[in-house]
Amino acid sequence: MKRILIVGAGSAGFNAARELEKRLHPGEAEVTVVDPRPYMTYQPFLPEVAAGSIEARHAAVPLRRHLRRTTIVSGTVTAVDHAHRQVTVRPIAGEDYRLSYDIIAVTAGAVTRRFPVPGIADQAIGMKHVEEAVAIRDRLLTALDRAEELPAGPERDKLLTITFVGGGFAGVEGFGELLSLTAAIVKRYPRITADELQFHLVEASGRILPEVSIDSGRWVLRSLQRRGAVIHLNTQVRSAVDGHVELSDGAAFDSGLIVWTAGNAANPVVHRHTDLPTDERGRLIAAADLRILADGEPVPDAWAAGDDAAVPDLAADQPGPTTVPNAQHAFRQGKLLAHNLLADLRGRPTRSYLHHSLGSVATLGVGRGIYQRGPIVIKGLPAWLMHRGYHVLAVPSVERTVRVSAVWLAALIFGRDTVSLASVEHPRDAFVTGGEIGAPAAVTDHHPADAAHHRPSVVTK
CATH class of the missing domain: 3.50.50.60 (FAD/NAD(P)-binding domain)
Structure with missing residues (x-):
């Protein structure tokens, strides 16, 4: 064979x-x-x-x-x-x-395109794999839990500052979804106000979402700004050492969560x-x-x-x-x-690949989205529903379609799941410390198989 x-x-x-x-x-x-x-x-x-x-x-x-x-x-x-x-x-x-x-x-x-920016390799998280998306959610929720117990000051400000680098589809969608998440749950933190949360989106070019028209991109930008986001256009990250972000436009701030979505390589x-x-x-x-x-x-x-x-x-x-x-x-x-x-x-003729785009659709958070195909532009809730409808049918296998649909239905009734499981990164800590207060956590005590499992990949999408 x-x-x-x-x-x-x-x-x-x-x-x-x-x-x-x-x-x-x-x-x-x-x-x-x-x-x-x-x-x-x-x-x-x-x-x-x-x-x-x-x-x-x-x-x-x-x-x-x-x-x-x-x-x-x-x-x-x-x-x-x-x-x-x-x-x-x-x-x-x-x-x-x-x-x-x-x-x-x-x-x-x-693979995710990276640049030799000081601190990025140590501080940033990509958004190309499931593990990265889960880590982003867990870090944000853990930061809110920690900030709730801190007095006003630099450490609290850093925990409540989120930075996305890259204004393409991945960056804008992730940015919009986290804006939506924090707006929905900040009320559960009585000692944190919405104004304390700082969201920065850094884009090296003069516009975001280049996949849609200039006018549509401007609409998305204004929509994000109305929700409290700070958009830095024509701006590059100069440094992110220890979470201290320095931008080419002169802005500088500490950020507890940096997400790198600056394109593919x-x-x-x-x-x-x-x-x-x-x-x-x-x-x-x-x-x-x-x-x-x-x-x-x-x-x-x-x-x-x-x-x-x-x-x-x-x-x-x-x-x-x-x-x-x-x-x-x-x-x-x-x-x-x-x-x-x-x-x-089998000795038969092959076919050429020809696909006319179905258009570009992006989610900007629950109930918000944008769709464009040629001169046709749909915004807001209808675009968001189109995004969900298309992808729930496009995900491979009926089994996954049913599972995703069930989770969306449950979220519609009960709200989204906001449990942080950051502790799974170090599952042995509770066992090693035995619950002893002040005992050192074995955060560096990893099984060799864990290290092999987390070896960086160079062949997956």
Whole structure:
């Protein structure tokens, strides 16, 4: 049988594997997926996970539950040697090893783009994985609990200051959702007033939400400002050492929570550790049918899709642009990849990827949103309902659709879940201290397996 290897189980990789399972004939090929996480993250749900509107586990689609005829390898692909049809795999535990294949589909996804800003690596949290979204929520709720017991002063001000860096979809949606969360629960903290909460959104360009029109972006900006946000446009973060944020516009303040959403960067394994051809941005050069190209000719048995693939955008008005890295394209490219891979395997013609955008929709907090498709703009509650309706149907599997819908219904009746579980980061503290007051917590006493589990990933979306 042909051995098909899928590198990465994000939206593109997961959907490619799922379609292959449906379409493969018995004995025709075997499929292997390599990813360090045992689930696919549905990233459009992460802002609502951070705000407690969605249960974290429901934004994660378990691979072994939904890919029952696929071999799941828990590890990270650190190098691709297509000339010899091999990849290097770094497992969750154990030594690196080589894995052979006949056909490769690289769907590794992008990673969070970082800049060498002092303090950012130590202080900031990204928002690309479920764990990060949960940590954002827990840190905010824990900060409110701590600030409630402190007198007015610098430490209290720092705990009540939240900073988002990056004004794209991820940043604006997360920012708007946390604004909504704090507005809903601050009444439960009688010694904290809404005016004490400081929200800063820092954007290097002159506008936020570049995916919508200038007028729509301005409307979102004004909406956030009316809710108490401070927006810094044409501004960069100069330093964030020890949580002290210094901006290029001269502003400086202490922030207890810094969320970094300043765009995507090429996946390191694609950019620097493969013999497959990449463009100037480190993405794999792909044809419209998702084959990887070298000097304009298809590379045999090599395919790519999703955020790490430079796929021509055939729906653009003029030739040249490539599809933007978003869930709409990754989801559909993954399905087409499976179709074309099988067509090539069976000697049939492949199809080109062509998708006309369904528009851009963003949540700005409960009951608030914006949708735009061409000249059509919908704002407020209707846009928010459209956002929820679209994504609850788009999340893979009926099982996840039902679970998310149930949580939303419960939140509509009882309000969102605002329990902070920050203590799960150090689950042994209560056991080690035995409840002894003043006993040192074993916050650095981690099991070796925990360290392996939290090894940074370079191949997931």
